[in-house]
Amino acid sequence: MTALKTFDLTTEGGTAWTVRAVEGPVPDGLIGRAVAATVPGEVHTDLLAAGEIPDPFDGDNESKLHWIGRTRWSYRTTFAWVADGNDRQELVAEGLDTVATVTLNGQELGRTANQHRSYRFDVTGVLDAGDNELVIEFEGPVAAAEAERARNGSWPHTNHHPYNQLRKMASNFGWDWGPDVATVGIWRPIRIESWSGVRIDSVRPLAGVVGDRGVLTTHVGLAWTDSAAATVAVEVGGTRQSVTVEPGTGSVQIVSLVDAVDLWWPRGHGGQPLYDVMVTVDDDEWHGRVGFRTMSVNVTPDDAGTPFVLSVNGKPIYIRGANWIPDDAFVTRLTTATYRTSVQDAVDAGMNLLRVWGGGIYESKAFYDTCDELGILVWQDFLFACAAYSEDEPLRSEVEAEAREAVTRLSTHASLAVWNGNNENIWGYVEWSWRVPLAERPWGAGYYLDVLPKIVAELDPRTPYTAGSPYSFDQFIHPNDERHGTMHIWDVWNQVDYTTYRKYKPRFASEFGFQGPPAWSTLTSVVHDAPLDPYGEQMLVHQKAFEGNLKLERGLGEHLPKWKNIDDWHWTTQLNQARAVAYGIEHFRSLFPLNTGAVVWQLNDNWPVVSWAAVDGHGIKKPLWFALKRVYADRLLTVQPREDGLVVAAHNDTDESWSTEVTVTRRSTARGGAVLARETFALEVAARSGVLNGVPDSTTTDPIREYLEVRAADGTTAYWYFVEDTALQLAADAFTAQVTATADGYDVIVTADALTKDLCLFPDRLDPAARVDSGLITLSPGESHTFHVTGAAAPEQLTSPVIRSANDLVQ
Template identity: 50%
Template sequence: MLEASPLDDGWILRHEDEALPAVVPGCVHTDLLAAGAIPDPFLGRNEGEVAWVGRREWSYESELPAVTSGHEQTDLVFDGLDTAAEIRLDGRLLGRVRNMHRSYRYDVTGLSGALTVRFVSAYAEAEAVRGRTGERPAAYAEPYQYLRKMACSFGWDWGPTLVTAGIWRPVRLERWSTARIARVRPLVTVERGTGVVELHVEVERTRVEAELALEARVGGLRVRGEVSGSCGTVRLEVPGAALWWPRGYGEQALYEVELTLSHGGAPLDVWQRRIGFRDVELDTSADEWGTGFTLVVNGERLFARGVNWIPDDVFPSRVTRERYRRRLRQAADAGVDLVRVWGGGIYESEDFYTACDELGLLVWQDFPFACAAYPEEQPLRGEVEAEARENVVRLMPHPSLVLWNGNNENLWGFRDWGWEERLGGDSWGEGYYLGVLPRVVAELDPTRPYTAGSPWSGSWERHPNDPAHGTHHSWEVWNREDYAVYRSEVPRFVAEFGWQAPPAYATLRRALPGEELHPDSPGMLHHQKAEDGNGKLERGLLRHFARPDRDFDRWHYLTQVNQARAVAAGIEHWRSHWPVCAGTVLWQLNDCWPVTSWAAIDGDGREKPLYHELRRLYADRLLTLQARDGGLVVAAVNQGAGEWTAAVRLRRMSVAGEVIGEGAVEAAARARAVAVARVPAELTPQGAKEFLVADARKSPRSNEAEGGGTLRALYFPVPDREVPYPEPEFEVELVPDGVAVTARTLVRDLLLQADRLAPDARAGRGLVTLLPGERVTIGVEGWETPDAAAARAALYCQEPAR
């Protein structure tokens, strides 16, 4: 039977004559941090102080023990090496590697001694490749397009430039005899209610003549098969198999599959995975609105409630199974049902996809290409195909994985960013996205759809980012426009859009120790990586709010409110236009360090107000007021499995708290549908002193007294800076596990910043608007010494213009 032994102890990191203990898996930066040899690059402006690390050569050294197990072959297996390295054993060259996204295996039978993995600088490797292939344009100056490495190691408009090297995934010895399982490619389908698993098996042998057998088990069934040469296939059928569904649509039924390779009745190797039976399609058919982009799972057409995922740490070896689950649990709790693994990062670890399988989160997986023209010559072309083949097969068992995507923004970049002229006919990646990658997916994983890129209209006959066709990235709004412009069009699928805000206050205090915080203080500017990011923040803020002058706390609150408002403007509008628009994928869920960014969860894992707003925006039932056709409509968006007859109470009110007019409309929404009702003209608010309130029960059985029974939508006809808000008056009292607030006036956008109470404190809700006399209870976790005065000081809301 194959025996595996981890090699995670006894490693030394060496540069020239300097040596220190190393942790494997890990990277040079984390080892240097552990040794106190560099300052924490996440704090202050230390990032620049450690730039030298990425430009040096580093060696990892260990001792490979002599093997006396009696097996015929011993392999040294690296699951991930970052990135360009040579591996030597007792001075003997085992191999040279240049791809972070692949694993490597070396026959070391009978060998032992000093094991050395010498990493050259990623910069040096990139420059060497650039010298062979020629210059290629990119959105950023660093040379990330010339090697197969996590692109955002070189910095991004939300990330630091910390160019890593190291043994970033596990390394082990595998000892085996006769044969081992080299690869299993599971094709999992559903045929007329029967779950079908076809296991396509490849084996490696030490003895060609040995007769090998396969046995597979799933769902109580057992099937045998034979191996011919190096290949074999086993097919299992599970009648009446329970289906795997995305969250909100059904259960996440998972089945254990076990495949045993044997010789003469004795097991040689075992492969085990969990699978889920489900069918997935991507409907890109033409219709009266253009070309659709709708995911269909088990015959159910979905509006995808998505988020973009970046590596959760710029040092990905630090992301544990528990951290993956915590972050993805946060996504699921916010109503998310799709996570896009963005192309400037990595193929994530098994822990990521396993958590998505269990939580019912659909995964859209980019191949790692982003915002650059990529050479198609060697040595890159062979690396691209090899990594794609390995990772497609590696991730195939996961039912959560529903879409392969060729790249991020490169087709768009070729057309709009001046690349075509600069390239002058040189290769730039099109052959990957429209050739190599779809061929690999079609050959190895025909059970899942592939799309060439995001954005992509489906054809060069149309603009790549045409909102009427395929996927669309909406960035003109953040870069140049007011977020109200989101409401000017209805893309078929919004794969990226977003708005910036700073991280939580406690995150800033930890990341910028001792700094007097100001929007343009040195540390704040260093932790703002977007081009003119603060300028865009300010311009977006001043379209809606009065300038907060030099009051940092007020600026911090208002920018977070503006982020939530901007995202709400887009999602409410686009969801109300389902099925024309079939999904929104927020940029972005998470951060990889403490930074001002588009994230809903900051680099320390704290939830911004946007996160809590997502819980409302991505709920099964959403009530929204929209300006359409010269008037107002109320839209009842129902993504639930049952019908929703929304009896909507409408109140036209003054900001002083008076009810000017009152009425009701009914919007009857079928399951997974939207119903729209027009607001009577006499209830439409006029001028700066009026607004409209729409309230509806989530269901006839919902109990308002227990909380969460009523959905509310608000409509103010003018920006906040024009609204004569009253001086907010409210009462605060401590209640078990939280804070209760009772409004005496209109209190808009009330926010309890729980991390100001204690760094680890967390509020159970975000922004809430209260009418006079209304009361809200805000749960607080992690606050060990409750204090009413501290609670009041941590509460923020809209105030009269000063």
């Protein structure tokens, strides 16, 4: 028997590729001309690297490049093959985007129509000893989607293109935060595997816990070329189990027990021990890691409706999370390092869950590995978003194939917490006027309520499944009912003031958010309107939401005044975004245990854009991120109105009781901040619990010049203002700032003379590489705060718009 051998066909493996336009609305001179290509890669990045197109993200270039998505493209390479004595050779393509014809040495191997799955083609006898030519020709994805619609009929969808006709990343066709850059390409590794005898076809190691023992049930799929028996072995945690199988055996299950196993926990609840697993079948090996844990979701009806409680190892977890979109519109530019940085942004903000949204992709191994290591739970959507989907062939078979592969691949990961059938499609059927155009045709419910839950039950029974988000877990209840299951709150932002958050009591908020612009340096790197204006031509290219900048203006309400100039627009709308989201989350956490989690829309951006993200497309943290870090803290104090008056709501999401003294001080907003009243009370909050304490003195005779400062002895703080900032009397020049150089940047020490509200530093205004460690700092008179800036040299002084506060806006 000859060992399995791999011949890497990627650029990194030494194989040279070209791409050429075959047919379409192509600029003069490009049809048929070979351009150097990178594999894995995408045609946009290849054309950009070759200087054939401008940066798709810059200015209004996006619309000038729409021809790419309507063009047929051909990727081509030649390579030398040396026969190695094995019986079978197979071309393995881990990802082809999307509608493609694969040809080797002039012989068609097959056709593909799904970005979300891999393909394996038998090339035995087709592969030549010596030179070989591999050609993969891709249909233009926009043209292909429209052609499918013409053949099969239309199903309702959001946005411009009929993305629901293809099994391709939906947001690649444009979204209300992302560009329309519909790509083609060999987007994941491609190789030739040569083997004899038996090889590993798949490995599905499901790690669970019984008592204090880890139980690993490893399902191994096998492929054969001969009739010799083989030994399958699994090694984990110092144990080795093996079994001999007869030739032709398609799969085998091996159970391994690990005594006194260390449990895997989400961050904030314990450690993240990971155990190496090795599977061997004769000369073939598979390596991976597992974490031993159990996952469950409790949706048993109670007196208040239907809860949604995610538990790990039997322990309920309060979810502090964010929705995750593809981290770059061109996903092949992402690396292990970029994934690590972005997931670390979630960790540093106090999060414990990321929801991989259904309009994106089943993410890279690097993403899930990082979540395993850092203790970030993963809510994984199946890839259906904001549309109805045909349940007929050929789409149905593609959905089944991709789901089986995704569940098999991702079930390895300890961080995987929830499988979710779709994003907003059940809600869409109920509320978005789909029934007439559907004319009683199936629209996807068969996937969410039958096909997908059966696949999860078969392949990953240890992981909970939910049919959709939002979902009420009963077909006779509106899918977005606050009393039941998961809820999306989008009337805030779209229609009503953010104070509407307090009208809701969601059991679990799995989507909600508010927009704001990216960092100034990020925005101005791509928007070149002169003068810069919120409604400028290029600005609106980088605002994809319907009436987005108008909603930013309307969303100021009574909270903040309308801007006087573009600098004030930028600061005001960033501040309003941060406040709106913080307002909602503080309210939700004050409802604990009725509310069991919040998953904000969204953590990240995939290009420079005005959006709901907390971290912009250049990786700069917006004020929203600093707001999330505060309201997602393990221990939160917030002042909330109740029927009988103000309360101090305390949520203690730690395993230790919280015992401290809280001082409530009514102060003047004026310089000096005179103390008008002060009372203290003892705060006692049990582990993983919340309490409400009445505010001792919340009366005021001068609401425009007074505020409440709530300060625990351990430094946790909260504030209450009797009026909005548009009426609040805030002092001008309320602080002084001193700049001091450090080894890696500089410190800015700010000292307040009067109430200084929501102080932020924007060092990227001076240097786009600069980053600051804190933001949205409120200081009472006499208090100081030090901002630490890295990546830039110290300036001589700081003035607006580099340093801003809410005080600036209301003078």
